[in-house]
Amino acid sequence: MLRLHAIVHLLLVIVILAGCSQSEPAAKSAATAGEKPKSDAPAASKTFTIGMSQCNLGEPWRVQMNADIKAAAAQHPNLEVIFKDAQNDTLRQRSHIEEFVSAGVNLIIVSPKEAEPLTEPIANAFRGGIPVIVLDRAVRGDAFTCFIGANNVQIGRAAGKWIAEHIGNDAKIVELKGLMTSIPGQDRHNGFVEGLGGKGKVVFEADMKWLEPEARKEMDSALARFDDIDVVYAHNDPGAHGAYLAVQAAGREKKPLFVGIDALPQEGVAYVSQGILNATFQYPTGGQEAIDTALKILAGEKVPKTITLKSRIFTKENVAAGGAVIEN
Numbered sequence: 193m194l195r196l197h198a199i200v201h202l203l204l205v206i207v208i209l210a211g212c213s214q215s216e217p218a219a220k221s222a223a224t225a226g227e228k229p230k231s232d233a234p235a236a237s238k239t240f241t242i243g244m245s246q247c248n249l250g251e252p253w254r255v256q257m258n259a260d261i262k263a264a265a266a267q268h269p270n271l272e273v274i275f276k277d278a279q280n281d282t283l284r285q286r287s288h289i290e291e292f293v294s295a296g297v298n299l300i301i302v303s304p305k306e307a308e309p310l311t312e313p314i315a316n317a318f319r320g321g322i323p324v325i326v327l328d329r330a331v332r333g334d335a336f337t338c339f340i341g342a343n344n345v346q347i348g349r350a351a352g353k354w355i356a357e358h359i360g361n362d363a364k365i366v367e368l369k370g371l372m373t374s375i376p377g378q379d380r381h382n383g384f385v386e387g388l389g390g391k392g393k394v395v396f397e398a399d400m401k402w403l404e405p406e407a408r409k410e411m412d413s414a415l416a417r418f419d420d421i422d423v424v425y426a427h428n429d430p431g432a433h434g435a436y437l438a439v440q441a442a443g444r445e446k447k448p449l450f451v452g453i454d455a456l457p458q459e460g461v462a463y464v465s466q467g468i469l470n471a472t473f474q475y476p477t478g479g480q481e482a483i484d485t486a487l488k489i490l491a492g493e494k495v496p497k498t499i500t501l502k503s504r505i506f507t508k509e510n511v512a513a514g515g516a517v518i519e520n
């Protein structure tokens with residue numbers, strides 16, 4: 193009987209620990225831990241719980257976003273952030289939002305995988321009275337508190353313009369797109385077409401879903417079909433790097449221009465310094481801004497519906513000087 197009790201107890205502990213490993217609390221004050229007041233209380237004196245749903249942690253950019261949120265929240269002992277990772281699974285991310293609502297968090301930050309499927313749970317949370325900050329990838333409609341992100345049309349346009357200035361009229365272009373059910377993928381494509389202004393010809397395009405191995409595979413197909421590729425425009429730096437690896441492995445003498453987006457210091461910017469990429473455009477994570485905005489909302493202040501973050505271009509000419517702001 194005693195042994196049975198011990199086994200049941202052990203099983204219970206395992207179940208509880210497994211539940212906890214999905215989320216990781218950050219920036220919790222020992223003095224205020226456990227207190228969960230309503231969001232209409234003054235920000236300074238109470239503990240607030242923020243639920244953060246990240247669409248995946250398989251890419252360096254998203255790991256950086258969580259690190260930025262954690263670092264910003266750590267400056268405020270009255271904030272506790274519960275991180276959840278959807279592992280690139282839209283249904284799991286929808287459940288995150290519902291779980292945060294049932295847990296009664298004071299605010300939700302979400303960086304959605306896809307626009308359509310996340311629109312409804314976000315709207316339900318918002319209409320139910322929980323403030324929601326949508327970060328980086330937008331959703332449809334306006335049933336959320338605030339959207340924070342850079343202007344992806346502008347970034348795509350700047351990439352298109354840069355490429356147009358560096359190619360001839362007959363240049364062959366490969367476009368490796370980000371997940372086209374996400375708004376940044378759509379915007380980075382539309383802006384690019386506009387910026388290119390009809391110069392060159394896109395001979396191959398594919399959805400590499402933001403993933404380096406997919407980009408590499410798609411580039412293998414492009415290389416098999418075209419002897420002569422002048423430029424690769426990838427919607428993110430992992431995509432551009434995957435294409436670069438494919439060209440290297442194919443042993444092509446002619447190296448196309450490689451252009452990416454994200455410009456993390458340890459990733460895209462380093463690639464430009466090493467001569468792997470010719471240009472990359474910064475896509476800031478917005479982690480710090482999300483926490484700054486959350487604090488205002490929790491203090492009852494009004495915040496703008498959209499906060500647009502600035503982007504920078506990095507090329508071999510300006511990388512040592514820290515790149516240059518994009519203005520267009």
Ligand code: FRU
Pocket residue numbers: 251253254328329370374376402427428429430453454475
């Ligand atoms: C990471 C990422 C970034 C990209 C962003 C767009 O998942 O693919 O590389 O800039 O998402 O939302």
